Amino acid sequence: MSQTLKKDDKKSNNQETKGLVYHPLHYNQGIEMWDYAYSHNLDFFEGNIVKYVTRWKHKNGLQDLLKAKEYLDKLIQNEQKKTTEVKSSRQLGQLKL
Numbered sequence: 001m002s003q004t005l006k007k008d009d010k011k012s013n014n015q016e017t018k019g020l021v022y023h024p025l026h027y028n029q030g031i032e033m034w035d036y037a038y039s040h041n042l043d044f045f046e047g048n049i050v051k052y053v054t055r056w057k058h059k060n061g062l063q064d065l066l067k068a069k070e071y072l073d074k075l076i077q078n079e080q081k082k083t084t085e086v087k088s089s090r091q092l093g094q095l096k097l
Helices: 002-022 033-039 044-055 062-096
Strands: none
Touching (some): 044 062
């Protein structure tokens, strides 16, 4: 009988841990991040920016804001690169005419 209790205890602990892994307290502020990102068609960078900005008060404080800034800086860098590539390809297209 003690083995049965041990198995039941393991199941209970595993379910509690799984609940914290999949639904930690800082995620239960309305909508799950992945649902929000999907419904707003956010890419990886945009999703992480939103995630870190919305949870910083409830989880890692300033560290989360700095992470959000890193993702925002990278998103800006990528967009600037795209803009530069588009301008360059337009200039090349004009030269060929």
